[in-house]
Amino acid sequence: MTRATIDGNEAAASVAYRLNEVCCIYPITPSSTMAELADQWASSGRANVWGTVPTVVEMQSEGGAAGALHGALQGGALSTSFTSSQGLLLMIPNMYKIAGELTVAVLHVAARALATQGLSIFGDHSDVMAVRQTGFALLASASVQEAHDLALVAQAATLATRVPFVHFFDGFRTSHELNTIEMLSDDDLRALVPEDLVRAHRGRALSPERPFIRGTAQNPDVFFQARETVNPFYARVPGIVEDAMAQLGERTGRRMHIVDYSGHPEAERVIVAMGSGGETVRETVAWLTARGERVGVLQVRLYRPFPAHALVEAMPASVRRIAVLDRTKEPGSFGEPLFLDVLAALVEACEDDDERVMPKVSGGRYGLSSKEFTPGMVAGVFDELARERPRRRFTVGIVDDVSGTSLDYEAALDIEPSDTVRAVFFGLGADGTVGANKNTIKILGAEEDLHAQAYFVYDSKKSGSQTVSHLRFGPRRIQAPYLVQHASFVGCHKFSLLEQVDVLGRAAKGATLLLNCRHPADQVWDALPRVVQEQIVAKSINVYAIDADRIARDVGLAGRTNIVLQTCFFAISGVLPRELAIARIKEAITKTYGRRGTEVVEKNQAAVDRALAGMHRIEVPERVSSTRELLPLVPAGAPHFVRTVTAEMMAGRGDSLPVSALPVDGTYPTGTAAYEKRNISELVAVWDADQCIQCGNCSFVCPHSVIRSKHYDPAQLQDAPEGFRSAGLTAPGLPDSRYTLQVYVEDCTGCGLCVEACPVSAPGEPVHKAINLGPREPLLALERENVTFFETLPRSDRSRVDFGTVRGTQFLEPLFEFSGACTGCGETPYVKLLSQLFGDRLMVANATGCSSIYGGNLPTTPWTTDADGRGPAWSNSLFEDNAEFGLGFRLAADGHTALARRRVEELRDVLGADLVDAILDAPQLRESELHAQRDRVAELTRRLERLDGAPAVDDLLSVVEHLVRRSVWIVGGDGWAYDIGAGGLDHVLASGRNVNVLVLDTEVYSNTGGQASKSTPLGAVAKFASAGKTTQKKDIALQAIAYGNVYVARVAMGADPQQTLSAFREAEAYDGPSLVLAYSHCIAHGIDMRNGLDQQYRAVASGYWPLIRFDPLLRAAGGNPFLLDSPRPRISLADYTRRELRYRSLENTDPAEAERLHALAEQAVAQRWEVYENMATQAAHRFPPDARKDH
């Protein structure tokens, strides 16, 4: 039997891939890995058990994947798909069809929460419960091993029953948990999947050789009866699944049932659960029964068709109290689905059997959105059942102080065997901690007699993010699907984390702490904050320290401390003999990095050798000596919500927030990112006032809005702190004004884009610019003061700012700031620009993706308000519907504007004709005009408020704000615009309505890790296109231009910021649909992000990304509406592409193909340039007209 330490996604995909001929895929967290693996295996030519390489096809959405799946199944191919959450919802229509036609199929689902009051990528059963009515069978895996085994059982059962299956397991908890499992061989797979059944499936396929019709429209006469024909097929499912499980058990020794009971044979209290939570219950039950408790657990594996008989049979007759746990919520229902099913089954059983005693059954909810579910909670549920009158409905794992549903429990309950080693590691995403731990787990999992488990917790930021790794290993299979609570080893890979999170909270008594710190050994103790010292003393913790950063730097792996710290872990923890451990680490290094070249391997091995010598044990005194307290996470002056709720989430204590602390409808205050001073970069931007020419470029391109400019009267400097820098304003018109460019150093991510954008070099010092990167630490105190003072300086009057130049826009306040986007993000400068130009009247519909995550992921969000309290109103509906969602904003605004204008007209006499006419006739294009209109509307409001509350007056007051023109922007990435939302986007552009669309085009699905979209360029490598993309990028600019009434622009800030600015302003001013396609460099391009702007320049200079504007107003005026804004290609395409790993990597894997695709890409660039040049020289009448009335 082959052992492997893999995650649940790989466990399931390994079987699914080997047992299918077609995989229709689409990325969605947390299932994407399954699709990615299938794609990779197919492109490397790996065959299924029948010797053919499955066809893997990426579709434009899960709806598309389901359609293709349905078709492939009708064509007789064994076909599958992998999905989660909203993706599964999009498959529902096809699922009814597939099931209705009794089609053999398995969908593998990493179960995930559905978006309701907020989106969640984490695991629960909301999605799979939403398909329980489709006719698909539902089979639940509770562990990584089961995800492997039941993937086979599902395939065997669907073939034998013709009922399609959803095979699911818990998103993240199982899909992303690494665990040591026993792998099924191809022979195992073949044994359970008889070829005659495969051939029978093929035999049912559509074929012109033996034609029939399937998918008829049926009438009242027969539809009902036809619907009932399938009953016998469903009736057979439980038995056949049971048989397949038995067969699997015989071959592997792993025995399972569709419903499994374990616990006391005469249990009185039983919990019924499904999924990974069932494992936790089972382990806790074993612990409790060993202590004399009469408790048990029923683990449900087959949920649909519901195995009522098996469930009742499995339940000991002695049971008097039952809690049925659901990992989903159905507001307004009588109870959650598993609970209702169990209840109904028991009621019927008791009705049919007078002997049977009906137990009391309670329904509980747990674990929504990967909320922890621990042995303590299980014990809490049993305690509740032991009460005289257990609650009929409850929740466990939260504090519900609103409806009182939550149970109390003992959080610290520890049931794990003492020979299980438990370790937690705190690190940063960038430092390789997770990667090293994955290696550790694979090393240990490969040792005979050792089992390993790892689970990783990441935060919601894409830059400077924290990671916590939870590792277990021991002599038995590890069945503990919850975070480590009592760690014997704690690694803190970044010293400053001690001040931000409770690193030692999970440390057991007598644990070992390994600290990465630059302090010499004799100074480490004194450097610790008081609370940390207290925990060390109280828990008798052994402390070791090492300066891993220095060692990593010395061996040429600056910033990558992982191998150094991993070596220390092995040396201290003693899980393997030291020599063996070192040998294993080195082997793992060769395996992991071997393909990346000998240099990489050698450096990592050097790090191992250096680590042991650099580690020191720290003497721990008996008493706490530090007086250093942790700094408050948010300032005392922050709003109440931020102090009491946001700050708790920031501190990692969000789990303790009670229900009453949270908004009831998902409405949160904006502007909270400003309170989270993350200090993630050691290097920050530093302004050189003497060199600066005040061009505004740095501020324009800053992805994190940390570079702000103001000009002001010199008198304002009277109260300036010492060290506050300023220079004479160079802009004409205000000769005596001072200018300050302030860097918000605590928010700066050190990306360096500002330095790259700076056009100035100091005389005699070519590398010194007017803005440079310098160490943060020495500047921190001073710049904190400076920022505070800077914020007291008056903002420029928007109506006097020159909106038309980059230089002018630096004085516009960004209303999007300090987002958690990647360091040097290519999208956020555009988003920030939107907020600067139109922020106080901006409504943003944001497609799901990177921009919805850095724009709207709790705890803190970057959209904010100006001094008047106005700012962008932002919402995210879904991934697929964003254009439509934004159009809805427009329709509501237009309707209310029309209503307001009508009411104003009606009230003309009482409001004053002058004011009314001024309001109704006001032009609202320039900022000064908008400003004047705001004043008029304020005056109007004052007058309305003085009037008695006539219905028309109140009505007008409720919509009066719509008299100021709103700016509706529909924002999303290329995955949305080119793929899943393309149909909607097309329709909205065709609507003729005044909406503006901003496509942040990274040319891949960035948020889910770089899968190809239809925007991915020819020849680039991406996930789902690992052999290189072989189709051209879709030209949606030309598609939109074809309508004639759509304003279209293609921009690249790094190539021509002025053109970007013009395009944004023209798009917004245009009274009709606008489409702006913005080149957004991305971490998924495989570039040093600091070179992002340079790559934008090269994309344009090579002709790959021609800058264009298409303005229908020009055509209306008789001119050529198509402007080609960039000059003819002046560098080779290779000079752009060779600098990006996405292109380069194909040269390594398939050089001939890379050469072929590159040549085609060159041709494509030339051809497109020719088309554009032609368009740019055509007469107006050669373009389609704007056919709308009054335009």
Next chain:
Amino acid sequence: MNLTTDYLGLALRNPLVASASPLSQTVDGVRRLADAGVGAVVLYSLFEEQVRREAEQNSRLVDAGADSYPEALSYFPDVAEEEPGPRRYLSLLERAVAAVDVPVIASLNGITAGGWVDYARAMEAAGAAALELNVYYLPGDAHVSGRDVEQRYVDVLARVKNTVTVPVAVKLSPYFSSTAEMALRLDESGADGLVLFNRFLQPDIDAETLAVDSSVTLSTPAESRLPRTWIALLSGRVRASLAATTGVESSADVVKYLLVGADVVMTASALLRHGPGYASVLLDGLSDWMRRKEYASVADMRGKLAVPVGTDESAHERGSYVSALQRANSAAYGPW
């Protein structure tokens, strides 16, 4: 007209060889060179250092952002981690060999003992007709002795010769205290050919931007005097083939190199300046000259102006120098 020649034991249809340059970075480029008539193609040089640097850079880029954010634990498919360099080069070599009917010579610049050997072996396996060792080594360390530098060349050659069976040429530098002795040492150490010379791409500086300008300048005919002098001296004194490179602009330059004893004449600059098709212009010019001078074959003209074996080479060189000085002193300069 018989243009055939022998280089490294390979029978070439003519003595014009395209030397390592960007023109040979694609199969199409190699094909165009062959179509233009060159006798052999030396592929662009594989730099071990560059391969290693690129591998490291790719590794860093793959790691950037990985394992940080739960929805995107990586940003590239596994294939992006493949070690770059050799594979790309070897694939080009393989395809180039299949695409043209003239010998394709691989060029290698290693930095480690392992690198020289491994890459040389792989190049042979990929079908290289011969190897050219591009020992581009600039001893920046003032404490390295001249003998050590020389030994480095000999060691590299010995290592590669022990590894492969195809012929091996060494492209060497002119900057030895005794260039001829160095050439003899390499000859004795088994070099099948000597390529004279490697041009060190000495960077310039920009006084305006205060930056280093590392751009490459193409060679000019004036630079051909140095290699020509040494070829004239070595001709007939070494067993190894002699390849002349640097400063070929017209067919006259090709003729001159052959007259002093070169077995082949290599050019990159002329082809880069005028395009691969220019090879045929050079060859036509060579044929025309031979017709005019009534040489029936390249063998007949080769070495006609080499320093005859048996002369006192030092006296010959000194004599040339003195006469050059005399001419320089008596030349007319100005008016200024």
